[in-house]
Amino acid sequence: xxxxxxxxxxxxxxxxxxxxxxxxxxxxxxxxxxxxxxxxxxxxxxxxxxxxxxxxxxxxxxxxxxxxxxxxxxxxxxxxxxxxxxxxxxxxxxxxxxxxxxxxxxxxxxxxxxxxxxxxxxxxxxxxxxxxxxxxxxxxxxxxxxxxxxxxxxxxxxxxxxxxxxxxxxxxxxxxxxxxxxxxxxxxxxxxxxxxxxxxxxxxxxxxxxxxxxxxxxxxxxxxxxxxxxxxxxxxx
Numbered sequence: 001x002x003x004x005x006x007x008x009x010x011x012x013x014x015x016x017x018x019x020x021x022x023x024x025x026x027x028x029x030x031x032x033x034x035x036x037x038x039x040x041x042x043x044x045x046x047x048x049x050x051x052x053x054x055x056x057x058x059x060x061x062x063x064x065x066x067x068x069x070x071x072x073x074x075x076x077x078x079x080x081x082x083x084x085x086x087x088x089x090x091x092x093x094x095x096x097x098x099x100x101x102x103x104x105x106x107x108x109x110x111x112x113x114x115x116x117x118x119x120x121x122x123x124x125x126x127x128x129x130x131x132x133x134x135x136x137x138x139x140x141x142x143x144x145x146x147x148x149x150x151x152x153x154x155x156x157x158x159x160x161x162x163x164x165x166x167x168x169x170x171x172x173x174x175x176x177x178x179x180x181x182x183x184x185x186x187x188x189x190x191x192x193x194x195x196x197x198x199x200x201x202x203x204x205x206x207x208x209x210x211x212x213x214x215x216x217x218x219x220x221x222x223x224x225x226x227x228x229x230x231x232x233x234x235x236x237x
Contacts, residue, residue: 005196006205018188019209022173025101025184029108030166033116036109040117042146045124055117062114068175070111075103075179100179108176112169119161123154156228163221167214174210185209 005011040059043051062070078084078097087094096102127150135145177186189206193199 002196002198003201005192005198006201011192014183014188014191015185015205015209017183018185021101021182022170022176022184023213025105025108025173025176026166026170029105029112030169032105032109033112036113037116037120038151040113041120041124044117044121059114059118062111063118067107067111067172068178071104071107071175071178074107075100078103100181104176104179104182108169108172111172112165115165116158116162119158119165120154123158124150126157127153159221159225159228163218163225166221167217170213170217171210 006015040055043055044059046052079088084094084097088097089095131149131153132145135149140148173184174186176182176184177190183191185206189202192202192205196202
């Protein structure tokens with residue numbers, strides 16, 4: 001194996017750019033997805049039946065179809081619509097649909113929002129009735145109870161499941177390599193492979209980078225769970 005090729009300056013720079021774009025894509029999609037997930041979770045647990053049905057249908061479709069297909073539909077499919085083609089040269093925000101990064105970010109954000117919304121909605125439904133009754137006894141309104149009691153408690157209890165979602169999204173960023181002109185970690189490995197015909201070295205290097213990133217994310221979430229979920233741990237006597 002010719003590992004020296006991987007450590008050449010230009011190839012290290014290629015992987016460096018791939019790492020930056022991968023992390024930027026990951027954290028941007030998680031941030032946008034978290035905001036959408038919060039709105040969707042409130043609608044899923046709210047009293048408005050039509051909105052619950054719409055959001056439920058959305059999460060069912062997004063969780064029931066492959067992320068790669070969703071990326072293709074947004075990047076290639078929307079570009080085929082004449083209504084968008086007539087506007088994407090000058091009309092905001094349709095101008096962004098010509099950008100590979102924006103299309104990939106949109107697909108990833110919508111996907112992670114569906115999964116996170118269902119996790120958060122489940123935690124909201126499982127909130128102890130005693131907590132809600134105590135909030136009402138203190139004179140809190142429905143909105144105050146949701147903001148001060150239910151959502152903080154649900155967010156903490158969602159953390160273990162959400163950590164898995166974040167790691168899965170990190171791995172899913174490799175699908176960005178399917179979009180032309182996207183230079184993520186996997187794309188960097190593919191370019192090195194195409195140049196030097198060294199598949200093992202290129203893709204093993206990419207795998208090592210993903211592994212290190214996963215290790216850091218898992219460590220961060222385990223630390224966070226230890227701090228935020230300490231009250232759920234069995235008490236020692």
